[in-house]
Amino acid sequence: MAGRPSSRAQVLDAAAELVAEIGARHLTLDAVAARAGVSKGGLLYNFPSKESLLQAMVQRFVDRQEEREREAMERLPEGPNRTLRAVLAAQLERAPMNCKAAHSMLAAMAENPQLLEPARCASERAVAAIAQESEAPDVAVVLWLAMEGLLLQEILGTSPFDGEQRRQVVEAILRAAEGK
Amino acid sequence: MAGRPSSRAQVLDAAAELVAEIGARHLTLDAVAARAGVSKGGLLYNFPSKESLLQAMVQRFVDRQEEREREAMERLPEGPNRTLRAVLAAQLERAPMNCKAAHSMLAAMAENPQLLEPARCASERAVAAIAQESEAPDVAVVLWLAMEGLLLQEILGTSPFDGEQRRQVVEAILRAAEGK
DNA sequence: GTCTATATCAAGATAGAC
DNA sequence: GTCTATCTTGATATAGAC
Numbered sequence: 585m586a587g588r589p590s591s592r593a594q595v596l597d598a599a600a601e602l603v604a605e606i607g608a609r610h611l612t613l614d615a616v617a618a619r620a621g622v623s624k625g626g627l628l629y630n631f632p633s634k635e636s637l638l639q640a641m642v643q644r645f646v647d648r649q650e651e652r653e654r655e656a657m658e659r660l661p662e663g664p665n666r667t668l669r670a671v672l673a674a675q676l677e678r679a680p681m682n683c684k685a686a687h688s689m690l691a692a693m694a695e696n697p698q699l700l701e702p703a704r705c706a707s708e709r710a711v712a713a714i715a716q717e718s719e720a721p722d723v724a725v726v727l728w729l730a731m732e733g734l735l736l737q738e739i740l741g742t743s744p745f746d747g748e749q750r751r752q753v754v755e756a757i758l759r760a761a762e763g764k
Numbered sequence: 765m766a767g768r769p770s771s772r773a774q775v776l777d778a779a780a781e782l783v784a785e786i787g788a789r790h791l792t793l794d795a796v797a798a799r800a801g802v803s804k805g806g807l808l809y810n811f812p813s814k815e816s817l818l819q820a821m822v823q824r825f826v827d828r829q830e831e832r833e834r835e836a837m838e839r840l841p842e843g844p845n846r847t848l849r850a851v852l853a854a855q856l857e858r859a860p861m862n863c864k865a866a867h868s869m870l871a872a873m874a875e876n877p878q879l880l881e882p883a884r885c886a887s888e889r890a891v892a893a894i895a896q897e898s899e900a901p902d903v904a905v906v907l908w909l910a911m912e913g914l915l916l917q918e919i920l921g922t923s924p925f926d927g928e929q930r931r932q933v934v935e936a937i938l939r940a941a942e943g944k
Numbered sequence: 945g946t947c948t949a950t951a952t953c954a955a956g957a958t959a960g961a962c
Numbered sequence: 963g964t965c966t967a968t969c970t971t972g973a974t975a976t977a978g979a980c
Contacts, residue, residue, distance in 0.1 A: 591963090612954080613955070625966070628958090633957080695787055722935075722936035727910075729911075730910040733916060740877075744888040808974090
């Protein structure tokens with residue numbers, strides 16, 4: 585499935601970057617090809633249709649997200665809400681605006697809302713794991729939702745927080761997850 | 765600015781409904797005109813460009829949201845976090861899937877991310893009001909974020925909750941806002 | 945103020961050479 | 963596996979009648 589790095593990775597990166605810059609509706613195969621440094625023909629060899637490109641973008645985003653969560657899980661000390669803290673750390677502790685990849689979701693949504701199904705399933709898995717391990721499942725899920733809210737707002741560009749405010753909010757979420 | 769009801773309201777309703785059904789990228793002027801029962805020429809008389817239509821959609825969404833918040837504010841008893849509770853009630857206590865109007869945001873975002881600026885400003889106002897009245901501003905903002913997360917996930921179609929789970933989460937958020 | 949054309953162009957996808 | 967055409971459609975916007 586992920587054989588040679590080839591142009592595939594380049595194309596997926598280019599597409600994700602472009603959405604953030606020009607809006608999901610203007611994400612054209614021409615623009616993606618140009619940005620990725622391949623021709624439209626070459627692009628369509630790897631992804632036979634625009635939908636298949638968007639599908640791959642969503643899948644890669646979900647895969648990477650879960651990988652970051654596993655990594656965070658391993659380096660975190662034991663304690664209550666370990667999974668929750670891992671998910672929060674994995675998603676929150678990156679530069680606010682460094683979430684270009686997340687724009688993949690918007691492009692997919694704009695083309696065909698059903699393409700986001702893999703993301704919905706990933707959320708289901710995350711919430712199930714978080715709720716199961718927690719002594720206060722409701723609180724844990726609310727904290728997970730707050731993180732999602734912050735991230736989604738940043739993707740949409742509607743976050744009302746400046747850098748310092750964001751830092752404070754993130755702190756508050758993480759603190760609550762530690763049970764303080 | 766909002767002179768006669770004319771076709772404007774019909775058009776805005778039709779457009780918002782359509783996004784949810786066919787995806788932001790397929791929201792065409794033809795489709796909007798057909799759904800609204802006007803011709804494309806008639807549509808373009810009211811909204812001289814697609815962007816101006818989307819701009820109006822965003823503005824109306826924001827206005828209605830703040831209006832609901834004011835209404836909720838009036839009917840809520842005094843007590844701690846009154847503004848927060850009003851905002852939460854206004855946004856959460858409607859049918860989960862009855863948020864067609866919210867899809868206006870996605871259509872605008874897909875066309876031009878800058879069109880969401882009025883929404884960002886509205887969030888800024890909301891957060892400022894919520895934080896100012898609260899004795900624990902950080903907690904209040906986290907709860908607001910959780911609500912935003914739930915709503916945005918529902919708009920995107922990535923919410924992992926079924927009806928009963930959603931009810932529970934909403935309960936948990938509202939309870940926390942009451943300081944319990 | 946609303947309609948019916950129609951000009952114009954952008955974008956997805958195909959065909960076939962290299 | 964990547965490229966350069968090219969076909970075809972669909973969508974924005976304009977012009978001008980009613």
